[in-house]
Amino acid sequence: MSQIASFPFALPHIEPSPRRVRVLFGGEYIVDTQEALLVWLKPYYPYYFFKVKDVQEKYLVDAFQSQKHHLYDIVVGNRRAEAAATIYHDDELDGLIQLEFSEMDAWFEEDEQIYVHPKDPYKRVDVLHSSRRVRVEVNGVEVASTTRPRILYETSLPIRYYIPKTDCKLELLIPSSSSTECPYKGVASYYNIHLPSGESFEDLVWYYRTPQLECAEIKGCLAFYNEKVDIYVDDVLQPRPQRPGSKRASAAAVAL
Template sequence: MTVRMRDLVGGALDQLRYEPTAKRVRAEADGAVLAQSERALLVWEPRRVVPAYAVPVEDLAAGVTAPPVPAAPDAPDGTGFAIPDVTALRVLDPRVPFAAHSTPGDPVGVRVPGSDRVVEGFCPADPALAGHVVLDFAGPDAWYEEDERLHGHPRDPFHRIDVRAASRHVEVSSGGRLLAASARPLLVFETLLPVRWYLPAEDVTAPLVPSGTRTECAYKGEASYWSVQTPDGLVRDAVWGYPDPLPDAAQLRDLLCFFDERVDVVVDGVPRPRPVTPWS
């Protein structure tokens, strides 16, 4: 009996998952080391699609205290976003706050040494994670694996990106108006996500309006965004690019990518269906 890997991964999303890492992990805040551990775990709460780091309590520089804010309600089944090609569950991507938990446990505060600042933490009620505190990645000022700074969230060892040059002819349009056409795209294949078509800026003919939106990808770096003027009006934040990508995605520097979810994409004369993702 066979199983499609996508179904195997999607079928586990309703479980509390963890994976040990051999990397030394460090979190810093206000110029102090908040946590440093060679025994960290990557932890995915049920329906979470990116992991957080959990460290043993004894590897916290100043221990734990009461939660910094009142406990938020748990994340009900209707919270989150659809990825129907992966799971029927509503997934919790990084936009869903850390405080919205999907597994039993206790919220705690993690003290910053020499400061009144407190970072959110969570102690899942599971024997395999006993004695560990899951930390809000957005709480400290910086995270490091060994001496390399992390961006966005911890890297998932079971997630990867592949960038491939192609000669496929890609046309992007909206409301019948051509926005871009290129026969020299770079294709990005990322685990459980749609193929993305990155195009040279000179092959984009649509008027682009710079946006103040910025996001961070753990694998590609900080993304800048543009809105697109179309016959149907302004499509906000429909295009993004990486002016200064991380080494794993260096080929994407200054290329532009459209959200397939919001525009029409034709590849080699064949229209592609719009994918349903958290960015639809």
């Protein structure tokens, strides 16, 4: 089932958040409110929007105005985030302000820091231990085989098979400098795959060194990019998932 098909509301969809939300920039909380709004501009995940009163005017410096948007730089002391605030003048979003998540120093729900984007209240992530046999091949070369996978089910995203490191052919894995963040799992690190034939494949494998508590069971396990490798479950080749965007693009939004 696609993410678009499973999203139950018309867009944009707006809901009040029951959580206290704070946004830190330049050493100051430029937002501290109990009236934040969760807004879905697209079906994949929500953004936080605020009432204009919740962002002090002293932090906003005029940048650009169009018919439907008014953009502001956010300035605190000698720190400036260009065009990082948008006030909407358009239908349901009229009078609301959005801050660019990645331009801020930190976001907090209550006293817990959040990453990448707010968690979707309609999304569920489950990690289940399994005894099914999972094998991974790259261009016909087996790179992993296990009968003790952790299978991660995440609403509207492909199933991910996390395999204990000791069941992977580590001699074929070369550490990558890449990293991404997931709001549900934490910070992911990557491996490239280097086959005996000399072929190399970048960032086909990822893992979470210190996953967040809700996904703690994937610690010490590696996941292979289903869309680009062959995965056999109980000797049945699994179809490669098709979904909008690449893993790299989605990691900034929904991660892996």
